[in-house]
Amino acid sequence: MDAIRTEALTKHYTVGFWRPRPYVALDGLTLQVQTGEVFGFLGPNGAGKTTTLKLLMQLIFPTSGRADILGKPAGDIDVKRRIGYLPENPYFYDYLTAQELLEYFASLFGYSPAERRTRASRLLDEVGIGAERRLQLRKFSKGMLQRVGIAQALINEPEVVFLDEPMSGLDPIGRREIREMILRLRDRGCTVFFSSHVLADAETLCSRVAIMAKGRLVTAGALSDMLAFQVRGWELVVSGLTDAVLAAAKARGDVMRVTMVGPARHALDLPLDPPPEKTLAALIAQGACLVSLTPIRDTLEDFFVQQVSGAGGSRFRESA
Amino acid sequence: MKVIGLVAVNVFKESVRDKVLYSIVAFAVMLMSTTYLIGQLTAGQDIKIIKDLGLASISIFGLLIAIFIGIGLVWKEVEKRSIYTLLPKPMRRQEFLLGKYFGLVLTLVINIAVMTAAFYLVLALMRLLEPGIDAVSAAPATDAAMLKAIALVVVELMLVTAIALFFSTFSSPFLSALLTAGLWVAGHFNSDLRNFGAVVASPTLAQLTRAMYYVLPNFSAFDVKSQVVHAQAVPASYVALTCAYGLTYIALVLVGAAAIFARRDFK
Numbered sequence: 001m002d003a004i005r006t007e008a009l010t011k012h013y014t015v016g017f018w019r020p021r022p023y024v025a026l027d028g029l030t031l032q033v034q035t036g037e038v039f040g041f042l043g044p045n046g047a048g049k050t051t052t053l054k055l056l057m058q059l060i061f062p063t064s065g066r067a068d069i070l071g072k073p074a075g076d077i078d079v080k081r082r083i084g085y086l087p088e089n090p091y092f093y094d095y096l097t098a099q100e101l102l103e104y105f106a107s108l109f110g111y112s113p114a115e116r117r118t119r120a121s122r123l124l125d126e127v128g129i130g131a132e133r134r135l136q137l138r139k140f141s142k143g144m145l146q147r148v149g150i151a152q153a154l155i156n157e158p159e160v161v162f163l164d165e166p167m168s169g170l171d172p173i174g175r176r177e178i179r180e181m182i183l184r185l186r187d188r189g190c191t192v193f194f195s196s197h198v199l200a201d202a203e204t205l206c207s208r209v210a211i212m213a214k215g216r217l218v219t220a221g222a223l224s225d226m227l228a229f230q231v232r233g234w235e236l237v238v239s240g241l242t243d244a245v246l247a248a249a250k251a252r253g254d255v256m257r258v259t260m261v262g263p264a265r266h267a268l269d270l271p272l273d274p275p276p277e278k279t280l281a282a283l284i285a286q287g288a289c290l291v292s293l294t295p296i297r298d299t300l301e302d303f304f305v306q307q308v309s310g311a312g313g314s315r316f317r318e319s320a
Numbered sequence: 321m322k323v324i325g326l327v328a329v330n331v332f333k334e335s336v337r338d339k340v341l342y343s344i345v346a347f348a349v350m351l352m353s354t355t356y357l358i359g360q361l362t363a364g365q366d367i368k369i370i371k372d373l374g375l376a377s378i379s380i381f382g383l384l385i386a387i388f389i390g391i392g393l394v395w396k397e398v399e400k401r402s403i404y405t406l407l408p409k410p411m412r413r414q415e416f417l418l419g420k421y422f423g424l425v426l427t428l429v430i431n432i433a434v435m436t437a438a439f440y441l442v443l444a445l446m447r448l449l450e451p452g453i454d455a456v457s458a459a460p461a462t463d464a465a466m467l468k469a470i471a472l473v474v475v476e477l478m479l480v481t482a483i484a485l486f487f488s489t490f491s492s493p494f495l496s497a498l499l500t501a502g503l504w505v506a507g508h509f510n511s512d513l514r515n516f517g518a519v520v521a522s523p524t525l526a527q528l529t530r531a532m533y534y535v536l537p538n539f540s541a542f543d544v545k546s547q548v549v550h551a552q553a554v555p556a557s558y559v560a561l562t563c564a565y566g567l568t569y570i571a572l573v574l575v576g577a578a579a580i581f582a583r584r585d586f587k
């Protein structure tokens with residue numbers, strides 16, 4: 001059984017006051033996420049990630065299509081018992097403390113008062129909220145709220161967690177802690193579905209990703225399988241080369257571009273063909289010293305740019 | 321079911337920590353204390369004035385609280401997006417809404433209880449300072465019959481809260497406040513509407529006003545303040561019937577609110 005399954009999930013928003021027109025926020029998303037997977041849901045701003053998560057949480061209702069979680073329709077009470085959700089930029093009650101908030105949420109799952117306290121304390125420890133847990137939430141910073149948001153998503157030891165940009169608003173230490181937490185969840189057998197626009201998060205965590213642009217699914221699969229992220233050249237940094245040698249290499253087509261990066265040190269962009277080993281051997285024979293050789297890949301950002309410029313067309317539908 | 325209680329308790333917890341509410345109650349208590357001074361100034365020491373003023377402040381400040389929290393709490397929950405983390409918890413949207421409503425009613429009842437206690441305290445104090453006062457008044461200073469009037473005020477304000485909640489499920493707080501207050505005023509002039517219907521010439525207008533008379537909440541029915549102050553009897557059957565009317569109306573409004581809320585997109 002799939003942990004998450006959507007079929008042609010579509011959401012139109014009506015926008016415009018004088019001339020209301022449907023705007024396609026999500027367009028026919030069909031997706032399966034297997035149990036136990038860490039699944040990255042990627043895409044630039046406005047791609048429809050939050051819309052999808054809100055549809056899965058039934059905070060909004062689809063225009064058409066369906067969404068199932070753990071084999072049951074989204075919004076089912078039994079399903080709600082077994083999932084956790086972190087919304088984008090979470091916000092809670094001004095006048096509750098973090099501890100009270102988590103105990104309140106725990107109570108909604110029917111835990112006993114003692115159990116509520118231990119769960120709340122343990123999770124706050126885990127997300128790094130210390131003595132501040134006795135403070136009212138209106139005094140919390142953005143990153144602290146984000147941490148509380150992650151804690152509340154895990155209060156019921158969910159089988160599936162949905163995290164909408166879990167890293168947003170966190171400092172580098174916080175990001176690493178959350179990455180480690182997601183990996184711990186995975187080891188426990190929990191399915192994690194998270195949205196992000198940071199490729200690094202996805203690369204270190206995900207077994208599979210889906211990439212969205214303009215409300216449509218562009219591609220889904222393992223990141224390494226995606227053609228867009230294959231090596232498309234090399235960057236070679238060398239020292240001790242004269243301008244004449246470089247000019248000659250460039251003229252032969254071995255080197256595409258030369259950038260001066262320090263005294264007598266150059267960064268060279270090499271094509272895939274001829275192989276970099278050959279060019280490197282030739283340059284070393286002419287007195288070069290190797291500093292580094294790194295593959296150049298398309299970044300997710302490059303990919304976004306391509307897709308966004310590629311996925312043309314207006315997202316407005318003419319009303320019937 | 322249990323969820324409704326948990327949500328209600330949380331609403332109460334939140335609203336008692338909100339300082340705005342305190343200031344409303346504090347102001348009402350202060351006003352009632354000053355009625356004593358007003359009583360001192362007027363000749364004849366008529367305790368009726370103090371009772372009138374006290375009951376009126378309980379009902380007006382109660383109304384403020386009912387509209388203020390009735391509209392504010394659900395709207396704030398949606399606007400500040402705290403509802404995003406709450407609704408995915410194991411509960412139905414109707415349970416959320418009912419929990420909110422009962423939390424609001426709890427807050428309201430406790431606030432009115434505080435104001436009522438302050439009110440009776442002022443009256444008891446007067447009686448202590450001026451022992452002869454009961455002899456010259458129509459009703460004793462700390463007349464328990466006033467509790468009937470206050471009980472009906474509570475039911476009335478429960479209805480106002482339900483109406484405020486209803487409007488706040490789909491419109492902005494400003495509009496909700498306006499609509500609720502408008503309905504409250506219209507509901508107080510409801511009997512005038514019936515009289516108006518009886519004297520107009522046009523049959524369609526007469527029918528329209530009669531329809532409005534039955535549809536609009538009849539808030540004037542809840543107002544027995546002046547009868548109580550003037551020591552006129554308010555039969556228990558009247559109180560019971562009016563309560564039943566109020567509770568039925570509340571149930572209908574809540575069903576409507578839940579129906580709208582269940583379909584709503586939170587964007």
Ligand SMILES: Nc1ncnc2c1ncn2[C@@H]1O[C@H](COP(=O)(O)OP(=O)(O)OP(=O)(O)O)[C@@H](O)[C@H]1O
Nearest residue numbers: 013015025043044045046047048049050051052587
């Ligand atoms: N309430 C709304 N009314 C109209 N359009 C909306 C509404 N909410 C979202 N949209 C539109 O739907 C599209 C998808 O929005 P969504 O919030 O899902 O994007 P996202 O992928 O989460 O972006 P981000 O990375 O910025 O969070 C956007 O173009 C947005 O303008």
Ligand SMILES: [Mg+2]
Nearest residue numbers: 049050051088
């Ligand atoms: Mg988003």
